[in-house]
Amino acid sequence: MPITYGHLLGDKILKKLGEVVKSNIRKNDLFFRYGGEEFLILLPDTNKHDALNLAERIRKKMETSLFVDGRAVTASFGIASFPDDAEWKEELLEKADKALYVAKERGKNRCELWDETFEQKGRVTDKLSGFLTGNDLRDTTKILTMIELTELIKENLSKEEIVFKFLGRLLDSSEGRYAGILFIEGGKIYNQLWRKANDDNWIKFNNINNRLLNKVLKEQKGLYGIDWDEVFEYDVVKNVHLLYSVMLVPIVKDKVLRGIIYILAPSNDKEYKFEDYNYVSVLANILAMLL
Missing domain, CATH: 3.30.70.270 (Reverse transcriptase/Diguanylate cyclase domain)
Known part of the structure; x- marks a missing residue:
């Protein structure tokens, strides 16, 4: 006005x-x-x-x-x-x-x-939200991530190899600490694969918020924000429990829910917003084509 x-x-x-x-x-x-x-x-x-x-x-x-x-x-x-x-x-x-x-x-x-x-x-700009942030380094990383993931189609890789590379690029471009793929069949999770930032091996991760997960499974819609329920790490420097910002993004193929991308980042480092969710949703579509 x-x-x-x-x-x-x-x-x-x-x-x-x-x-x-x-x-x-x-x-x-x-x-x-x-x-x-x-x-x-x-x-x-x-x-x-x-x-x-x-x-x-x-x-x-x-x-x-x-x-x-x-x-x-x-x-x-x-x-x-x-x-x-x-x-x-x-x-x-x-x-x-x-x-x-x-x-x-x-x-x-x-x-x-x-x-x-x-x-x-x-808004018309929502579809592009999350890609062009004005930060040249981050924008370049996101664009390169999409290009590299698309190029995986040409490689003869197993499902685990595809997911391993996908999670590595996802952690780099989303500023996450933990990321996993939860595989779904018949509305139930039958397998999950997890990686941690700066770790070149698979990890075991048991700190999933089942309330949020069940919400996504039921509604088949993703979500993002601060997880106030699941507290599993302690910040010894600040002497406080560490809260995580999380994103749960559905992987849909042929109109069927095939999996969920689950990402976590310390909330004092990164708080996921719509722009981040929009970006990871595009990556989820790429992964659906690869699997």
């Missing part, structure tokens, strides 16, 4: 928006700016339908109380709820963002509740 209307008028609009929102939310609700023209309203202990009613009140108040050049200033809303729509904060934000995208796509000045049919919706 400040860019579109100029700083002084933009500030007036933002001030009015703040007044409208604050007059409609409770004391324990949170309202803050999330981007250039985007804001978040966090509503504790509120179901999605009550959140929708609140959004509608704010939307209607905005379009009847503030005008620029004779035109109403309007707002669009995307709504998602915990735990109905998402269990992780990153997933919740992503789904609210996609619902907002749909609201804008359907004509703006409207509210949309998250719906499973929005899954494939998103």
